Amino acid sequence: MGESETLETPEESRPDGSEEIGDAPHVSEATDDMTPFEAASFFFQRSAERLELRDEMREVLASTYRELAVQVPVKMDTGKIRVFRGYRIQHNGARGPYKGGMRYHESADLDEVRALAALMTWKNALIDVPFGGAKGGVQVDATSLSPGELERLTRRFTSMISYIIGVNRDIPAPDMGTNAQTMAWMMDAFGQKNGYSPGIVTGKPVELGGSPGREEATGRGVVICALEAAERCGIDFDGASVAVQGFGNVGHWTAVLAAAKGAKVIAASDVHGGTLAKDGLDIEALLKHYAEESDVTSFPGGEEITNDELLELQCDILVPAAIQGVIHSKNADAVKAKLLVEAANGPVTPVADSILESNGVTIVPDILANAGGVTVSYFEWVQNIQEFRWELKDVNGELEKRMQKATQQVFARADADGTPLRAAGFDIAVERVARAAELRGYV
Ligand code: NAD
Secondary structure, three states, X not given: OOOXXXXXXXXXXXXXXXXXXXXXXXXXXXXXXXXXXXXXXXXXXXXXXXXXXXXXXXXXXXXXXXXXXXXXXXXXXXXXXXXXXXXXXXXXXXOOOEEEEEEEOOOOOHHHHHHHHHHHHHHHHHOOOOOEEEEEEEOOOHHHOOHXXXXXXXXXXXXXXXXXXXXXXXXXEEOXXXXXXXXXXXXXXXXXXXXXXXXXXXXXXXXXXXOOOHHHHHHHHHHHHHHHHHHHHOOOOOOOEEEEEOOXXXXXXXXXXXXXXXXXXXXXXXXXXXXXXXXXXXXXXXXXXXXXXXXXXXXXXXXXXXXHHHHOOOOOEEEEOOOOXXXXXXXXXXXXXXXXXXXOOOOEOHHHHHHHHHOOOEEEOHXXXXXXXXXXXXHHHHHHHHOOOOOHHHHHHHHHHXXXXXXXXXXXXXXXXXXXXXXXXXXXXXXXXXXXXHHHOOO
């Protein structure tokens, strides 16, 4: 194994309490009740079949390398202790240190975090950053905690997973329910034990070594992909109607940047529901309203709609940018958009994927569409290691180059193999990871 920090033998990885998982789900058929990890595994297994991967390789790539589950007791503002469940899961480290976000959400259980960790492996390989895939999560409704409670939760959780993270080992980042402030607490908690280590997390505040452009990077990447894909589908992006589900980090930046490129953002939503203006929402006014009310449904410049209605709107481009599994067998037929850009992770279930495909909807898969965030996270990590800051224009320029290159590679592969974009993206990514594992002598 040479100098590998990421593919140790099982014996070396045991003192931290983690365990090896030998079995991976073998999902031969897409069904409606698939769990998120079964859904992610389904797409991987189809790829493994197309690529005719040998069985040992399939087994290694299908299962997660290391899973750490911890109990996170937190002193609440009332003085009472509440105990939360947290996870850090490392899926595959053949191409570099593990990398992936931290999600604070009630649904962030073992299965969901496994699925997200696997998707990170494929995403990092497809966008060609030198990272393996990981994800973390705490099962908590972050909106129900005070800032003090969130800080105590984050510090405790960081210290409990500190055995398996590291600047050259596993680097967390924000995801749903976490943000730059969460990363600042994580960096500080880790630094108290290990010394100044800005590269331990990405998505930090710029004042603490974060990269300019990281906050909007995922949304910027979504729009770069959407522009390329619109051209491929014969949609004029200038004036195209766009509906965005989710108005958090990814959703609101997608709306802002799509509007800046001339698209007409007709609908946006959050967990409460959505707002619709067929002639295009005033995004600046919506941002101001959201900053004050934390609710898009009451926006006076639009008409209230439900999240389900948003997904079925007559529009050119649909961008789910919230949670997984929102487009499923029961509503896939009702999707009217010609182009669906997966800003969220896993928003389309495998059953819905094939319905949309037979209905002629082009899907830009999550492992490509939302890779802008991890790309700028990579730039942030590089800046931290080199202690050298980049200008915003350099960050955005490099991001655009990398997103366009990966998108063109996916289009070319899809055209050459006659497959949908998701299959092409998985095939490129799985090939790269399999090759790295082989070269290391791991499989
Ligand atoms: P966020 O917490 O900032 O925002 C999430 C948004 O989704 C909020 O507007 C919330 O109100 C809404 N939402 C939550 N539950 C919902 C529901 N049931 N129905 C409709 N809307 C709901 O999170 P984010 O960072 O913007 O992440 C959104 C998605 O993008 C996630 O799937 C995440 O994994 C993915 N993603 C994020 C990044 C990143 O850099 N933040 C990178 C890649 C992928």
